[in-house]
Amino acid sequence: GIQVEQSPPDLILQEGANSTLRCNFSDSVNNLQWFHQNPWGQLINLFYIPSGTKQNGRLSATTVATERYSLLYISSSQTTDSGVYFCAVKKLESGYSTLTFGKGTMLLVSP
């Protein structure tokens, strides 16, 4: 099956710093999502971004489908950004959305 690798596995930032999280995938995809899992377990949709660039406030994401990677940018980080960030992809022609998840990047933003 498709492989999804996220880096770095762990990241510690001072409040106000910027960061870039990376997601590499091993095959062509037609669905890529970024999620944030908060300390209570809730998975929050950040971006649906199979290609191109999107921005939402301090967060933005870019997917280069031809090169099989996606980047999540967090600017001016806040303590509430702490948690685990997951990238998930769906391979082309695999029907409804059976997403494959990476292992995540655990982010800790300290005050």
Added chain:
Amino acid sequence: ETGVTQTPRHLVMGMTNKKSLKCEQHLGHNAMYWYKQSAKKPLELMFVYNFKEQTENNSVPSRFSPECPNSSHLFLHLHTLQPEDSALYLCASSPPTGELGELFFGSGTQLSVL
């Protein structure tokens, strides 16, 4: 609130108990999913229902039994579980068209098997 509601939030059960997890979505979606999240492992897909029909069973042991009475409700019936089944169980749903199956998750049920 994402529109996908899971109950209970926490569950502790013995290996001989029978319990059920419930998921309800208020988004008008047609597909519903159960995922399992164990410590230090990626989310694992367990079951998929599309228009109430089970379309995928990802080699899940028979001690986990899903039920989907309609497109808005999904259950996971548990019986004779093992301690290694302790995990966060997440329900998700996705729309029939548009975003090619963008997933929306509930808050999960944290299950502990003693």
